[in-house]
Amino acid sequence: MKQTTTNTAAITIFGAKGDLTRRKLIPALYNLFIGNHLPAICTIICVDFMTVDENEFKNDLLLGVNEFSRSGKADPPTWSAFANKIQYIQGDFLNEETFINLKAKLDVFDVKNKQRSTRMFYFAVSPKFIEVIAEGLYTHQIANQLTKDRIVVEKPFGTDLQSAQKLNRYLRKRFEEKQIYRIDHYLGKETVQNILAFRFANYVFEPLWNRNYIDHVQINVCEQVSVGKRGGYYDGSGALRDMIQNHLLQLLCVIAMDSPPKYEAEAIRNAKVNVLKQVRIYKESQVFTNVVRAQYKEGSINNIPQHAYRKEEHVAKNSTTETYVAARLFIDNERWKNVPFYLRTGKCMPKQTSMIVLQFKDSPNRIFKDDIVPNRLVISIQPDLEISLLFESKVPGLHMKLKPVEMDFTYNQSYTEAIPEAYEALLLDVLNGDATLFMRADQVETAWKVVMPIVDAWKKNPSKQLLYYKAGTSGPKAADDLLKPFADQWFVV
Incomplete structure (x- = not known):
């Protein structure tokens, strides 16, 4: 450090x-x-x-x-x-x-x-x-x-675009932009910081990091916990505001950004803002074909009963607040044209996981009949800190038979250094005046512009296509259907 x-x-x-x-x-x-x-x-x-x-x-x-x-x-x-x-x-x-x-x-x-x-x-x-x-x-x-x-x-920095803009104006009348550090602890996580090094310091990957080779991208942040005692806050927020607008869109920026000219705060933040500006903005009708929302109902997690969201403390009995979101987004630029980015988050899921998956396109030279599993790069943020590459390999024996295997990099096996918590890195960066891992005003506002059509569509149609899933399960079937024809299921269950 x-x-x-x-x-x-x-x-x-x-x-x-x-x-x-x-x-x-x-x-x-x-x-x-x-x-x-x-x-x-x-x-x-x-x-x-x-x-x-x-x-x-x-x-x-x-x-x-x-x-x-x-x-x-x-x-x-x-x-x-x-x-x-x-x-x-x-x-x-x-x-x-x-x-x-x-x-x-x-x-x-x-x-x-x-x-x-x-x-x-x-x-x-x-x-x-x-x-x-x-x-x-x-x-x-x-x-x-x-x-x-x-x-x-x-966070939350505002509850919608208008309130975020208002808060930015208020703060910038009293402080300079370079004095304001809008914190998202996900950006301080060691594995997230490592994505930049992995991409831009290893030429073996960066030339493949585009629509010519990547089929689709999945970004999963699944929470095993319920809303607990946060019902008063959460019922006015929901998964879209609480997780997608900040955490998952920030992960999307890190994965999708072009290479900055140098490793310097403003250059990196410029590259991230450029990604958000190019995310396709949906019309109301497109929201309901590209975004799935759901709410957990009674179920169990690790054999412990879990009551429905609407029975949580300080949650309205007829609440339509979503506890689960799966979204298909597109970035309309030369690098990512027509490559879907799938973002998913939910509470009361089977496991606590944060994972980014880049699935590569099928090989153009499919000479083996059992060459059926595409290459897949998996970046695990939690609970395991690792990066793994899935590729096909010949099974030892007298016949040509393929089997997918993984090549893994894990922090625990590769390093003896202790891994700092995200807040340690971020607090030290503030003391040093380094804003690389913090959101600039325009980045916050542009992220709100991406999600506002979804917010508005749901507000106008509070019950339309609001689905339900049992606590302890991986979400509604509609979220799996959203992946088709690129995949049949999310890689995190």
Whole structure:
């Protein structure tokens, strides 16, 4: 992992008592700390409206590290050194006194260290507080240095195109674009980052990465979990907004982008935006022939009963919100003309998997009668970090008989280095001012333009072609039918 290039850093987390902070952010920062990736001079200021004793707060964070950190339970002396960097501010985001107190702590930190620190402000909060916090930082001139101060905004970034554009305008009136880091943790995953290296550093693959050789592409992000306690949020969002608009479209960009002129943030982000601009926009009638939506009903996962989505907490009894989406998209450019990209995501699926599959066209020289399985490149993001190539091989023996075999690259077998969590890489990039793995304003808005015709068609026809699947199954048959004639089934079950 790269080292931080800043001397001193002040990291502020808004929403410090939330699940994201406890499960992801603090464990990530702790791992950066024990790996000597954080600046030696560093403070972590945690802000939340809840009144809590600071020692109790730190003990709760320690329990989170012990439970969720990839490095296991924290070493007591090391944790003590890390915890000494943490401060807690009780404050309401709607009260300007909160920002006055925050500014005072940041100024004291800078005076003590005789230099202006790099400041990161992480918005681990409900979307309704983004503008409120941004206004507080702006009004009190807390994040007013272009080269030193950065804000990190979690998804969802807007609920539709109009709200995303509005939020972008709001933030850019108060901060420069280069200060705004719109985070999608999928882009920080090691296997996703490796796709660029795999494509552009290995000439054996890149010449084949186009419509002349690739038959179709499947991008699967399947979740075994239900909506759980997120029903209040999820019922107003659904799988299309929650997963397709950001995670899966970002994976599509990485797979489909042309080679940037150099490995540099803006060049890579330009290449990704160009892909999104070329995704075919559907008319209303085309939505229902190219997109399948469904909702899970009562079933079981690993023999554990699972009730229907409509019986989840805070979900409307007649909800038409989708928990499953399968979509067929096309990229109308020279590289990908008429190659279908199949995107699928769902909750209460049989397995937790994230996988990208590129299936190659049949060989033009099919001289063997049992040459029936096309070459297939599989990039597994989770649970296994690996890349495998399926190809035909002769079975040992006296007769010419073919059998498909796999050539595998796995991280665990190839490397001894520990694999960092996505948030570790992303937080360090923010501290270093590297926006390569973060979404630019135009990228967010263009992604919304891709999905808005689907959003609008479903809103206009709330029950039309809303299908159902049992929890613990792989989705409705219509999703398999969507693949034809290119494939009979999804490669992830």
